[in-house]
Amino acid sequence: MKKIVAQKSEWSVRFIPKVSEHVDVTINGKHWITWNKKDGLKVIEIPFEFHHNAEKIHVLAVGEHKKDAAIEVLCHGKKAQGMTFDGEDGENKDVHCNDAK
Numbered sequence: 001m002k003k004i005v006a007q008k009s010e011w012s013v014r015f016i017p018k019v020s021e022h023v024d025v026t027i028n029g030k031h032w033i034t035w036n037k038k039d040g041l042k043v044i045e046i047p048f049e050f051h052h053n054a055e056k057i058h059v060l061a062v063g064e065h066k067k068d069a070a071i072e073v074l075c076h077g078k079k080a081q082g083m084t085f086d087g088e089d090g091e092n093k094d095v096h097c098n099d100a101k
Helices: none
Strands: 011-016 022-027 030-036 042-045 056-063 068-075 078-086 091-096
Touching (some): 022 068, 056 078, 068 091, 078 091
Antiparallel strands (some): 011 042, 022 030, 022 056, 056 091, 068 078
């Protein structure tokens, strides 16, 4: 019998508590998650269906109006992009896995 193995994601996001009570994250045009500040510093793996282990993903992160927020996009556990932004304007970036350090 063939064993089915879940594919591990290359991509994850580290949520860093700042002033904003929440951060909404969209990956490649699809809403992925709403993180709440009460959950604290947390790294969450981005499900495979949002990126299919592509070398580049598009990330939009938005927080509360006029309140600082921050995330780090990780590839293979290494920081590929830091994103610090002021609330509802958010930050919109293409993130490349080969930028991970």
